[in-house]
Amino acid sequence: MAFENKFIQQRIEKAQLLKDAGFNPYSNESKRNTTIEKYLNVNSDIEDKEDKRDENRHYCVSGRIKLLRIMGKASFAKIEDESGMLQVYIARDNLPEDFYNTIFKKNIEVGDIIEVSGYPFVTGKGELSLHATELKLLTKAIAPLPEKFHGVTDKEIRYRKRYLDLIMNAEVRKTFKTRSKVISLTRRFFEDKGFLEVETPMMHPIAGGANAKPFVTHHNALGIDRFLRIAPELYLKRLIVGGFEAVFEINRNFRNEGMDATHNPEFTSIEFYWAYKTYKDLIEITKEYFQYLFEHLNLPSLLPYGDMEVNFDNFVEIPLIESLTTIGGVPAEVVNDKEKIVEFLKSKNLTVKPGMNLGQLQGELFDEYVEEKLIDPTFITEYPVEISPLARRSDDNPDITERFELFIAGREIANAFSELNDPVDQYERFKGQVDAKDAGDDEAHEMDEDFIDALSYGMAPTAGQGIGIDRLVMLLTNEHSIRDVLLFPAMKPIHNEEKITQEEE
């Protein structure tokens, strides 16, 4: 039953008392004429005045009451709007007869949203405040706020009731503002470079463009299943075929896989595709992109992340095979020999799936021995062709691709390559994926004949890249769980025992 909590009952009664006294507890007649931040800025000169006040100035601010100190015939309240926090001084004798005692003291409390008019002054303790001459309730909060000092720290409550988390924790609001800025800066960066923002389908007939298990939904009108997209790649490349030369999309992908500190079933990425460029150009634009972000977010190039320090003046570039020996410490005679890698991994008590090819085994070695050691931004290049089904082969060595992944603070941030535009090679690689799928790899690609068809018309030489926005934001805000950079992270529904019993009866 809703509203059964005794505190809520008590506050509903207060709202009723206000109505009875002729005060609308949910008034929408707001006269606010400034924000708290502006108020504090504009009136910062008050403390230099002789009597530390200016009764000729008049402002009206609104906000939620976060703290309330009632001291007999006068009170202090801290109210907060999106821009900041302001102390308000409310004295009985400055308000209409009886309003202070019967309305304010009895029926207005922490959590309520009020509007206060008055003039600026500085208190004896030196805090610029607002001296109230008028006070009005805008919204009665019938649920009490969490404890004023500790706030709400329970992660389950914070994620399920993000609004409460946002009310109580200013640093959480800051993180999400930074997230918003990152997305907006990203958009501006690519637009300024002449990229065209596009939207491609979220529901795909074939889930392609990545190795992942898709969510399935059903389209009744057509009587067919649809897959929520796992990546926009194949559609964006169709647009390059169509003649757009630089496109990007910032949007959600969906993967039906496990959840943990770095994985949410829906996550945001930017993918961009750039005709007549190669992965080498992508390395350059990536460096430029980070520089742009750091400049506009005012971040230090020596960025702290947990107990690490990431040096963004030190971008490193190293081929994957080389990284296995120089960074991973894997013996040189092992890294290019399938049997020796299997032997090596087994000797380290690591499980090796049967039937893995050389490229996959090298990928295993990389994940096991190199990835977590890549703290400063590192472009790992020259990926084996077996684990890069959509990337162009190197002209010098058909076993490797013109690809890189960017790692920062031990985590993959971006994946990029010169795109495979040979339709026959792409067809063969899809077939290889289909064989892998038939052999039990349920994350292997499916054959996408329509995409082959598109490539058949000719896709200009193109380079494309994907950047995980959530992980990027984690890095830039020093957050260590993806849930802390998602406003509403995926949560299991709360099991309602009562409801279930009723349904069973």
Added chain:
RNA sequence: GUCUUGUUAGCUCAGCUGGUAGAGCACGUCACUUUUAAUGAUGUGGCCGAUGGUUCGAAUCCAUCACAGGACACCA
């Protein structure tokens, strides 16, 4: 998916090897016209996550379930 830790008042947390609940904040009442987590006095508030079991007796021990955190696996 596996392992592990947790779940006690609206919130933050105590509660020892079993004897049916405590604090602070919040809330109610009273006092207080410059406070800073205001203060002082006083009071209300709980099916101890759910269901079973062991026991004379369970917040406490055991089992199952639910949800969450962390780690691992898979992946981005």
